Amino acid sequence: MSRTAKLSIWLWCLLMLPQVHAQQESRVRSIGPVPLDAGQDLSIQVPEPFDCFVLRVQGPTSPAFLLMDGDTLLPDPHAPDAYVQFLPQFKKAAVIQLPVAAQLTVFFMEVGSVGVQSPATLRNNMPAVIPQSQWRMGLNPPKPGPVATHTRHAIVHHSAGNTNESDFVKVVRSYYLLHTEVNGWDDIGYNYLIASDGSIFAGRDPQGLAGVKQDNVRGAHFCGKNEYTMGVCIIGDYTQVQPPFPAVNSLCRLLAWKMQEDGLIPFDSARHPNPNGGFLGTLAGHRDGCSTECPGDKVYAQVEAIRECVVLRLSSLESLDQKKQVFHLHREGNMLHISSLSEEFEAAVFSTDGRLVQTGKGTNGSLSMHLHQPALYFVQLRSNLGLHYQKLPAP
Numbered sequence: 001m002s003r004t005a006k007l008s009i010w011l012w013c014l015l016m017l018p019q020v021h022a023q024q025e026s027r028v029r030s031i032g033p034v035p036l037d038a039g040q041d042l043s044i045q046v047p048e049p050f051d052c053f054v055l056r057v058q059g060p061t062s063p064a065f066l067l068m069d070g071d072t073l074l075p076d077p078h079a080p081d082a083y084v085q086f087l088p089q090f091k092k093a094a095v096i097q098l099p100v101a102a103q104l105t106v107f108f109m110e111v112g113s114v115g116v117q118s119p120a121t122l123r124n125n126m127p128a129v130i131p132q133s134q135w136r137m138g139l140n141p142p143k144p145g146p147v148a149t150h151t152r153h154a155i156v157h158h159s160a161g162n163t164n165e166s167d168f169v170k171v172v173r174s175y176y177l178l179h180t181e182v183n184g185w186d187d188i189g190y191n192y193l194i195a196s197d198g199s200i201f202a203g204r205d206p207q208g209l210a211g212v213k214q215d216n217v218r219g220a221h222f223c224g225k226n227e228y229t230m231g232v233c234i235i236g237d238y239t240q241v242q243p244p245f246p247a248v249n250s251l252c253r254l255l256a257w258k259m260q261e262d263g264l265i266p267f268d269s270a271r272h273p274n275p276n277g278g279f280l281g282t283l284a285g286h287r288d289g290c291s292t293e294c295p296g297d298k299v300y301a302q303v304e305a306i307r308e309c310v311v312l313r314l315s316s317l318e319s320l321d322q323k324k325q326v327f328h329l330h331r332e333g334n335m336l337h338i339s340s341l342s343e344e345f346e347a348a349v350f351s352t353d354g355r356l357v358q359t360g361k362g363t364n365g366s367l368s369m370h371l372h373q374p375a376l377y378f379v380q381l382r383s384n385l386g387l388h389y390q391k392l393p394a395p
Contacts, residue, residue, distance in 0.1 A: 047108065088111070090165045252306055255306065329390055
């Protein structure tokens with residue numbers, strides 16, 4: 001086959017219909033592996049009823065990226081080391097190009113979507129979480145026999161997906177199919193997933209077993225060292241883009257609840273894997289313990305601020321001392337006045353139950369915002385000096 005030849009995968013589908021992946025009534029079909037030359041174009045047409053696809057590349061020199069319709073795709077940082085794999089692509093057709101000669105396997109996935117309703121707080125002020133019974137409806141159940149583990153480290157991830165899909169239920173379903181039917185894992189890898197709008201999804205399923213809770217099911221997210229960890233993934237790629245305020249706020253609320261639930265100290269650290277591993281923070285980024293860029297530079301740069309956010313939520317403090325010099329908050333009636341050492345900054349105000357109340361952008365080092373209720377609020381502030389988090393008491 002020449003370098004410029006284009007292959008039509010939908011023809012392979014017609015020829016290879018018996019190749020259904022693993023489980024009975026699977027929603028995944030695999031095609032390949034197919035050898036491709038370096039620089040060869042490959043045309044992909046997604047057949048009905050499938051609605052997205054996953055690419056897996058194997059070769060003597062594994063590529064760090066591939067081009068799809070001219071855009072660079074980075075690999076899934078949570079894929080096994082045996083191959084390079086990319087997260088689900090929600091496209092009906094695409095042209096891809098490999099930088100090196102390799103074997104390519106394509107997995108078509110019938111993800112679909114369902115309607116969900118976020119439930120009330122579960123226990124001890126835990127943020128509302130969308131359960132598996134809602135988002136997983138119609139998909140194969142996970143393998144039975146989840147394993148419990150005590151949490152000593154909360155690990156923050158980003159999914160790293162290059163997708164503009166705004167149906168977050170659909171995205172979570174695609175990750176579930178990727179992890180269970182493509183990777184062959186028991187269940188989705190994370191304990192929780194957080195969408196950019198702040199919605200929190202329950203991940204790996206405790207399946208109602210006694211002594212196994214959602215936040216202490218042993219997952220598959222930390223390079224084979226999952227014991228004593230809880231994995232939380234912010235959906236999206238935050239290598240170069242700032243994570244949305246609602247997602248960071250939900251992450252802070254969830255971690256504050258977990259730290260209080262288990263008596264953990266956000267700024268503490270312990271050896272991991274126990275007892276002879278290196279020191280790992282109680283609240284840490286994925287890259288702190290594994291060879292990966294996850295959770296993305298923009299999220300990782302905020303891990304320290306997220307620790308502070310958790311501390312402030314758990315304490316009577318309004319601000320940590322070292323942050324008072326960066327932002328000053330002053331309240332007059334229903335008006336909040338913010339002054340900053342930064343000429344330009346962003347602010348987001350949240351109620352105690354996580355509801356986004358107000359956002360604004362400061363210029364010339366100041367911003368005034370109108371607050372409708374004389375209540376306690378939490379304020380996120382982001383500038384070139386970093387992310388800061390302050391508590392605004394009721395007047």
